[in-house]
Amino acid sequence: MAYQQMAKLYDKLMDDAPYDQWSDITKKILKQSSIRANRIVDLGCGTGQITTRLAKDGYQMIGIDYSIDMLSYAEQRASEQRLSVQWINQDIRETDGITEMDAVVSYCDVVNYITTEEELNLVFANVANMLIDDGMFIFDVHSLYHVEHDLINQTFATVEDDVSSIWFCSPGKDAGEMFHDLTFFVSSEDKSYSRFDEYHHQKTFSIEVYRKLLEQNGLQIRNIYGDFSLKEESLHDNTERIFFVAEKRSTK
Structure with a gap:
């Protein structure tokens, strides 16, 4: 994290x-x-x-x-x-x-x-x-219910004027385990966008x-x-x- x-x-x-x-x-x-x-x-x-x-x-x-x-x-x-x-x-x-x-x-x-x-x-x-x-x-x-039914194998996205994000949630090898692959696009003063990525590991x-x-x-x-x-x-x-x-x- x-x-x-x-x-x-x-x-x-x-x-x-x-x-x-x-x-x-x-x-x-x-x-x-x-x-x-x-x-x-x-x-x-x-x-x-x-x-x-x-x-x-x-x-x-x-x-x-x-x-x-x-x-x-x-x-x-x-x-x-x-x-x-x-x-x-x-x-x-x-x-x-x-x-x-x-x-x-x-x-x-x-x-x-x-x-x-x-x-x-x-x-x-x-x-x-x-x-x-x-x-x-x-x-x-x-x-465990929420992880298995609402999170893993799902894609989430938000789009706003100054920041947008894409979030992929993939399953791990164990029940309750998941990996979050997040990509952010952030606007700057010159109207360009910079990208950065986050990778998170969670388990319940x-x-x-x-x-x-x-x-x-x-x-x-x-x-x-x-x-x-x-x-x-x-x-x-x-x-x-x-x-x-x-x-x-x-x-x-």
Whole structure:
């Protein structure tokens, strides 16, 4: 996942992303939890859209991302809104130095970029190390149904005056695995267009795999929801986005 050239276009390309819904579901879940959450890590924060929304609501936020370019835009966004957010450039598989957090959140396909069980185990171990006892870990992933029925072997395109894109989604060798081949054409002041390409690799696993790896790291699933709904019946066969709510077991 490169994002170097894509960073300056990311917010425009993601203009319809449900950032408010991610922020709202976070607040609702935390309100229902047994802890008084204040300190939150946004794992894979990108340009800080969700991070700053939660900071504006009074949470003490840390945003972590692998892309320096993304963090630059995130920092600018926070500065413009006069929000105090700590931004950290780290790979989520190799995070270090962050502890005593009340909650960790990771949305918008971030966990889908962790494509092996071994690396997913590392990420969950890092999350557990960040959290206080009874701290919450909330994340979402594409469902296997959504990958198999709505994404792989599909072509998506957007055409606007200043930027156009073509996105091919091809299957990998394993169920839930996919490769995104994206091409962008961006206009310049002289009316010419420049092209750049991105190649992304994602994978989603079964609920059972996520449960197993979470439990191996002392994280117990409290709830699983579907498509931004907190209703018990929200998870069904054709759910597109699955939300996991896990709690760090007490070590005392």
